[in-house]
Amino acid sequence: xxxxxxxxxxxxxxxxxxxxxxxxxxxxxxxxxxxxxxxxxxxxxxxxxxxxxxxxxxxxxxxxxxxxxxxxxxxxxxxxxxxxxxxxxxxxxxxxxxxxxxxxxxxxxxxxxxxxxxxxxxxxxxxxxxxxxxxxxxxxxxxxxxxxxxxxxxxxxxxxxxxxxxxxxxxxxxxxxxxxxxxxxxxxxxxxxxxxxxxxxxxxxxxxxxxxxxxxxxxxxxxxxxxxxxxxxxxxxxxxxxxxxxxxxxxxxxxxxxxxxxxxxxxxxxxxxxxxxxxxxxxxxxxxxxxxxxxxxxxxxxxxxxxxxxxxxxx
Amino acid sequence: xxxxxxxxxxxxxxxxxxxxxxxxxxxxxxxxxxxxxxxxxxxxxxxxxxxxxxxxxxxxxxxxxxxxxxxxxxxxxxxxxxxxxxxxxxxxxxxxxxxxxxxxxxxxxxxxxxxxxxxxxxxxxxxxxxxxxxxxxxxxxxxxxxxxxxxxxxxxxxxxxxxxxxxxxxxxxxxxxxxxxxxxxxxxxxxxxxxxxxxxxxxxxxxxxxxxxxxxxxxxxxxxxxxxxxxxxxxxxxxxxxxxxxxxxxxxxxxxxxxxxxxxxxxxxxxxxxxxxxxxxxxxxxxxxxxxxxxxxxxxxxxxxxxxxxxxxxxxxxxxxxxxxxxxxxxxxxxxxxxxxxxxxxxxxxxxxxxxxxxxxxxxxxxxxxxxxxxxxxxxxxxxxxxxxx
Numbered sequence: 001x002x003x004x005x006x007x008x009x010x011x012x013x014x015x016x017x018x019x020x021x022x023x024x025x026x027x028x029x030x031x032x033x034x035x036x037x038x039x040x041x042x043x044x045x046x047x048x049x050x051x052x053x054x055x056x057x058x059x060x061x062x063x064x065x066x067x068x069x070x071x072x073x074x075x076x077x078x079x080x081x082x083x084x085x086x087x088x089x090x091x092x093x094x095x096x097x098x099x100x101x102x103x104x105x106x107x108x109x110x111x112x113x114x115x116x117x118x119x120x121x122x123x124x125x126x127x128x129x130x131x132x133x134x135x136x137x138x139x140x141x142x143x144x145x146x147x148x149x150x151x152x153x154x155x156x157x158x159x160x161x162x163x164x165x166x167x168x169x170x171x172x173x174x175x176x177x178x179x180x181x182x183x184x185x186x187x188x189x190x191x192x193x194x195x196x197x198x199x200x201x202x203x204x205x206x207x208x209x210x211x212x213x214x215x216x217x218x219x220x221x222x223x224x225x226x227x228x229x230x231x232x233x234x235x236x237x238x239x240x241x242x243x244x245x246x247x248x249x250x251x252x253x254x255x256x257x258x259x260x261x262x263x264x265x266x267x268x269x270x271x272x273x274x275x276x277x278x279x280x281x282x283x284x285x286x287x288x289x290x291x292x293x294x295x296x297x298x299x300x301x302x303x304x305x306x307x308x309x310x311x312x313x314x315x
Numbered sequence: 316x317x318x319x320x321x322x323x324x325x326x327x328x329x330x331x332x333x334x335x336x337x338x339x340x341x342x343x344x345x346x347x348x349x350x351x352x353x354x355x356x357x358x359x360x361x362x363x364x365x366x367x368x369x370x371x372x373x374x375x376x377x378x379x380x381x382x383x384x385x386x387x388x389x390x391x392x393x394x395x396x397x398x399x400x401x402x403x404x405x406x407x408x409x410x411x412x413x414x415x416x417x418x419x420x421x422x423x424x425x426x427x428x429x430x431x432x433x434x435x436x437x438x439x440x441x442x443x444x445x446x447x448x449x450x451x452x453x454x455x456x457x458x459x460x461x462x463x464x465x466x467x468x469x470x471x472x473x474x475x476x477x478x479x480x481x482x483x484x485x486x487x488x489x490x491x492x493x494x495x496x497x498x499x500x501x502x503x504x505x506x507x508x509x510x511x512x513x514x515x516x517x518x519x520x521x522x523x524x525x526x527x528x529x530x531x532x533x534x535x536x537x538x539x540x541x542x543x544x545x546x547x548x549x550x551x552x553x554x555x556x557x558x559x560x561x562x563x564x565x566x567x568x569x570x571x572x573x574x575x576x577x578x579x580x581x582x583x584x585x586x587x588x589x590x591x592x593x594x595x596x597x598x599x600x601x602x603x604x605x606x607x608x609x610x611x612x613x614x615x616x617x618x619x620x621x622x623x624x625x626x627x628x629x630x631x632x633x634x635x636x637x638x639x640x641x642x643x644x645x646x647x648x649x650x651x652x653x654x655x656x657x658x659x660x661x662x663x664x665x666x667x668x669x670x671x672x673x674x675x676x677x678x679x680x681x682x683x684x685x686x687x688x689x690x691x692x693x694x695x696x697x698x699x700x701x702x703x704x705x
Contacts, residue, residue, distance in 0.1 A: 016342035016343075017342020017573070017578060018342060021577070046581070051576070051577070140341055157439060191342070192342070223652070225647070227644065228647060228648050231640040231644050231645060232639075232648050234639035235648060239637065240637045243632055243637035244617075244628070246635070247628050248621060249616070249617075250613040250616035252614070252617040254608040254614035254656070255614055255621065255653060256652065257606075258609060258652070258655060258656040259651075259652035261685075261687055262655045264687040265687050268687065293658035293661045293662055294661070294662075294665075295665055297575070297576045297577070
């Protein structure tokens, strides 16, 4: 297994709300900072990627948002146009318009059409080699296996035709651990850990894609050192909190309550972390990103997560 | 003009509606919120309440004290409520959406005869559509809701919605489905085989599609749609009924979000979209809100003081006879808790700001405090609901 950023295609997934986009953006930023020409692609056109890079809206045509870092948003219709133009040497957009609508129609019902256009575009960028690394802010955990299974499904359904030939090299790229790696983002909470463990198993059993790493986001720092928690408990009695308030001339109660909240949270989460480690193959590294007490979720947060990931990756 | 009266509390909202749909982006706690509201409605308001979840939520089954939740509703034992200290006036039932099973039922119901139903169910494409195809999930969730409602077995149905790429997808799914089945394109595609060849060969779409996909696949698609087409009349009617029910005044939407930037933004978009499309917004639930005392000015002063001179404060404590250990250790602890408070305060301030700027078209906005432990049983669900109830 190669180093995470030595691969060509890194697919990032995770349950909603765990910071999947931020982690994908941070990995891309880190790669670009290390001199790699990097493409970051958002699969769900929500505009979250633009938000974490603090740039204007991203589109299907990639745009350089930081030095060496390019960002794009997946658009299956545009992907289809590009595909048709490349494969069939069809005349450009104007004539494809109605055709694309028809395809859109089929895609509404026929399985895997949208998925294959998404995966196809990504694999195409890898094969073209214009980028050292393609990082994908991918589908959420619930959908990602379906998306990855699309080339295989199409391969089974379509017996002849250009598409069938296409799916073969896509599968080759996706199945090669030197080229492609999946990253699951989780937080040390119950549901994200459950979904991560389940997805890791499904990736192994139902796909040929290698799980490169699990990023554990928002890990709360250990508040106290050895023996200090006992000292804190002695301090947290009403009489001592009163004395403390007197000593600082203001109500220290909430400060003590906040510390208790932090301790309880950390403890609940430690159990989930353990479950996560036990539930994922030991050969898969867990990369820890601390909880960031930040004012915003913009570029500043992306930079800090990138720094944390760099440390975890040993850079 | 007098403003129409709307519910001013979650309690009133649940008492007045027959269907409550929880929506919002992934990971904000839709499933838990739905279950909590349904449990509370069953406990306090009585009647038969169903919580329909689309999440494969083993944990929810555990929390509700039912062994496994499937497509068929199960009753949460009355004893579980008694154990949680809140005897229930009514009944709580739970069901989970089984996408494949629901599609199969729908096909059997709408196919003209058994043989056609069998052929559809055995079709390779069908399996893909029912099992993997993402959008089908959204439609079937709403379809199942409609079915359960039309059976008339429940006074209130609380449903959470599947995580969608686009929050609106599931609201529009019935219309898209109706449009799809009544479209001209589908008729062309499924025209009798001979005329199809004549008709289609001349169309650029099919010449291209043929080269890209191969004619066998096209044939498979055509056959599948021909079969599916036989269900069209019933299907279109049904999809329209589903769509009407979603807009009915008996149906209300509860938008769930946390105060983080991305979900909150999505919630605002969602609230706007509901209004524009004639769906009824019932309430906005802000989940996992940090405790208000983090914003306390006095506490901020105390924390600043502690952070600045922990050793001095530790000495002062010792002088008062209130030492909690040796001075150096107490000083370290004081510095750490001050730092921790100030950290959390930054986040709490950001949240308060977000809350203040939240622009939604309802007065019913409630906050659920951050629970520092997991929601594990019915008692936890009821405690959670208690916080937003009245």
